[in-house]
Amino acid sequence: MFKKLLQLSIILALIVVVLGAYTRLADAGLGCPDWPTCYGQLGVPDGKDGTRIEGYDRPLEVAKGWKEMVHRYAASTLGLVILIIFFLTLKGKPKRYQSMTLPGFSAFFVMLQGAFGMWTVTLLVHPGIVTTHLIGGFVTTALLIWMLLNQGRPPAIYRHVLKRHKSLLMVVLALLSLQIILGGWTSTNYAALSCGEEFPTCLGAWWPAMDFSNAFTWGQLGVDYEYGVLDNPARAAIQMLHRIGALVVTLSIAMLVYLFKEYAHLKINLILISALLTLQITLGIVNVLYSLPMLVAVLHNAVALLLLLSVIGLVHKILQKPA
Numbered sequence: 001m002f003k004k005l006l007q008l009s010i011i012l013a014l015i016v017v018v019l020g021a022y023t024r025l026a027d028a029g030l031g032c033p034d035w036p037t038c039y040g041q042l043g044v045p046d047g048k049d050g051t052r053i054e055g056y057d058r059p060l061e062v063a064k065g066w067k068e069m070v071h072r073y074a075a076s077t078l079g080l081v082i083l084i085i086f087f088l089t090l091k092g093k094p095k096r097y098q099s100m101t102l103p104g105f106s107a108f109f110v111m112l113q114g115a116f117g118m119w120t121v122t123l124l125v126h127p128g129i130v131t132t133h134l135i136g137g138f139v140t141t142a143l144l145i146w147m148l149l150n151q152g153r154p155p156a157i158y159r160h161v162l163k164r165h166k167s168l169l170m171v172v173l174a175l176l177s178l179q180i181i182l183g184g185w186t187s188t189n190y191a192a193l194s195c196g197e198e199f200p201t202c203l204g205a206w207w208p209a210m211d212f213s214n215a216f217t218w219g220q221l222g223v224d225y226e227y228g229v230l231d232n233p234a235r236a237a238i239q240m241l242h243r244i245g246a247l248v249v250t251l252s253i254a255m256l257v258y259l260f261k262e263y264a265h266l267k268i269n270l271i272l273i274s275a276l277l278t279l280q281i282t283l284g285i286v287n288v289l290y291s292l293p294m295l296v297a298v299l300h301n302a303v304a305l306l307l308l309l310s311v312i313g314l315v316h317k318i319l320q321k322p323a
Contacts, residue, residue, distance in 0.1 A: 044069055
């Protein structure tokens with residue numbers, strides 16, 4: 001029961017992250033101007049686009065409202081499942097030992113995620129809040145994956161991994177995490193197309209005019225950030241740093257794969273990481289060249305999460321002791 005609930009929670013977490021990306025990319029984050037209701041209702045009110053509802057300044061947009069509400073329904077379901085997992089752990093239900101730390105922190109964290117979901121709306125899709133909410137979704141999924149891996153059988157085949165190789169793996173995890181944060185910042189500041197439909201150049205140059213001083217400012221609260229407020233030089237700086245980050249992550253993972261090739265028991269993990277990295281790079285380039293196609297943009301978010309989870313899976317496999 002415990003393991004099945006963990007599997008269900010991971011599926012739900014993946015769905016929530018994908019729905020969150022779709023909601024953000026469809027500019028539907030403010031499809032419901034209040035939280036947790038939508039114009040004071042549990043569902044999107046009946047009416048036509050542009051309808052003015054008493055007490056709300058933002059006119060009704062039915063499609064955007066439903067995108068936001070479906071995301072909320074899925075997130076609420078995930079939160080409920082995580083709370084059940086916490087109580088099952090409390091009662092000692094896991095087949096294999098599981099300390100209360102991860103389930104307890106996961107239960108706290110998913111409630112914190114709900115608060116950030118509320119602030120995303122009430123603070124008018126502030127880039128810092130939205131990026132934090134996005135990263136929170138990734139962290140929640142990672143916590144659930146780690147708990148599920150804890151319930152697996154210890155490896156029958158085990159080979160000690162050199163300390164310097166373990167250190168490199170942790171560096172890769174840190175760089176990948178930073179790159180995902182940069183990706184979130186790029187998306188929430190509407191900077192994905194700030195270089196035009198060009199790759200690897202940007203605005204006709206290898207190093208265009210960019211404004212780094214304003215690219216990473218927190219910004220004022222209470223300002224409507226829908227569609228972004230930064231000038232294009234600041235957005236171009238964000239986009240270029242994200243590209244540089246992608247190059248750094250690619251080189252670090254290539255080094256990891258090369259040095260880890262001697263560990264035969266890790267071969268499947270390395271193949272998975274390599275395949276996901278290749279797919280992620282391809283999706284990123286297609287996003288730029290074809291003006292952010294919705295399906296490709298959503299997949300870019302999803303594959304980023306899968307790549308992170310594959311690296312976390314490798315970390316867990318190395319740290320797990322043999323039976």
